[in-house]
Amino acid sequence: MTISTALDALSQLLGQRLSRSKPDLDQHAASESYYPPAPPDAVAYPDTTEEVARLLAICTEHGCPVTGWGAGTSLEGQAQAFSGGVVVDFRHMNKVLEINAEDMDVRVQPGCTREELNTELRTTGLFFPVDPGANATLGGMAMTRASGTTAVRYGTMRDNVLGCQVVLADGRVIRTGTRARKSSAGYDLTGLMVGSEGTLGLVTELTLRLHGQPEAVTAAVCAFPDMHGAVQAVIETIQMGVPMARIEFVDAAMARIFNAASGATMPEVPHLMVEFHGSDAGVREQAETFGQIVADHGASGFDWATRPEDRTKLWEMRHRAHWSTLAGAPGKRALVTDICVPISALARAVEDTAADIADSPVNGPILGHVGDGNFHAILLFDPDDPAELDAVKALSHRMAERALALGGTCTGEHGIGIGKRAYMQAEHGDGWQVMAALKAALDPHNILNPGKLVPQAG
Structure with missing residues (x-):
C-alpha cells in the first residue's frame, strides 16, 4: 500500500481535479502561522459527497493520509499536510x-x-x-x-x-x-x-x-488610562448582564498599529471596542449602562459609530489586526496566542501576560474577545533568528500554562493542530486518551489528518 498507488486510483476518479502541479502543492503547503511549508503529494477538488466518499475509501485502502482544506486560514497548522498524502480542497463544494x-x-x-x-x-x-x-x-x-x-x-x-x-x-x-x-x-x-x-x-x-438581523446597531470605541481599568470594566459589564454583541480589548501597542495602518486617531492607550444589537430603546439603554460602568473605571474619548459604513470601518480595522501588525514589522512573522480564562481571572491573565512580554526581547501587542475571557498576543519574531523564535515560543508556553493554572484553556478558538498538542494532557488528563480511542475507532488506519489534535499514533 503506497501513496502513489492511491494517487493513481484518485486520478481515475477525479481526472484533472486531482492536481500534482507545483503551484497547487505550494499553495496548499503553508498556513497563516509560523509553521514551515508542508506540501502534500496531491490536491483533490471534489464536487460531491459521493466523490469524497470514494476518495476516502481509496485512501484508507492504500494508507494514504488525507487533510481537509477550506480557506487555509487556520493558525495551528491544522490544514497542513505534514504527513504528505492528499489535501482535499472543498472550493467546488461551496453552495x-x-x-x-x-x-x-x-x-x-x-x-x-x-x-x-x-x-x-x-x-x-x-x-x-x-x-x-x-x-x-x-x-x-x-x-x-x-x-x-x-x-x-x-x-x-x-x-x-x-x-x-x-x-x-x-x-x-x-x-x-x-x-x-x-x-x-x-x-x-x-x-x-x-x-x-x-x-x-x-x-x-x-x-x-x-x-x-437586529433592528438597531451601534458601536463605540473608548480609551482607558491603563490596562487594569479597561479589563475591570469588561468584567463588571459582563457580571451585570449587559447584553453586548461585541466587546473587544486592544492594548496601547495595538492602538498605535491601528493608527498607522488605518489612519485612525486613537490615543496610544488601551481601548475597548463595543457593539450593541437590539431595538432602538434597548440599544440606547445598553449603551447608557455601559457608559456608566466604564466611566467609573476611567474611560474617556467615546467615539460612537452609528452609521453602517462607520461600523464597518471600525470592525475591519479590528479584523485586520493580525495583517496590520505584520505590515508594520517588515520581515517578521508572528506566533498568535489564544488563551481563554474564566472572566474573574481575566485581569490577572492579561496583566501578567503584558508584564511577561515587556520583560522579553520581542514585541507582542495584546487584543481579544475579552467578553468571554479570550485574548491573543501577536508575538513577532525574525524567522532567521532562532533566539527570537525560542523567545516567542517560551512566551506562548507561559501563557498556556497560566491559562490552565487559572482554570482556563490553552485555546479559546484557534484549535489544537500541532501547535497546542503539548498542553492537551495537562488540560484533559485521561480524557485525551479517550479522544485517541475515539479516533482509533473511527479511523483505525490513522489516515485523517494524522499527527494533529490527539496523541501521536504508535
Missing part, C-alpha cells in the same frame, strides 16, 4: 443548499464562506453571526470550533451547528443531528465532529442556526 427562513436555519456545503452565506441571506432578515475575522469557510470554522468577536452574544460554532453530513475514513456517509432545536437521542455526534479538526471525518454539509 448554499437550502434556506429555511421560518425555522431560522440553513444547509450549506463546507466550502461556502461566512461572507458568501450572509450575502445570500440579505433579503431574509436573517444572518449567520459567527465572525472569526478572516473570511473562512464554514466547514473550516466548524472543524476548529471557531468563534470571534460576536461570540459573547451569539456563541461559537459549537452553539450554531445543528447537524452535519460527514464522510468517515472508510467512505461511510453519516448524518448527525436534526433541524430540531433540541434532542435527547443518543450521543451528540454533531458536538463530537465540531472541533475535531478533520481527524474523525470530512464534513460535506452543515446545517446552521441563523439569527434575526
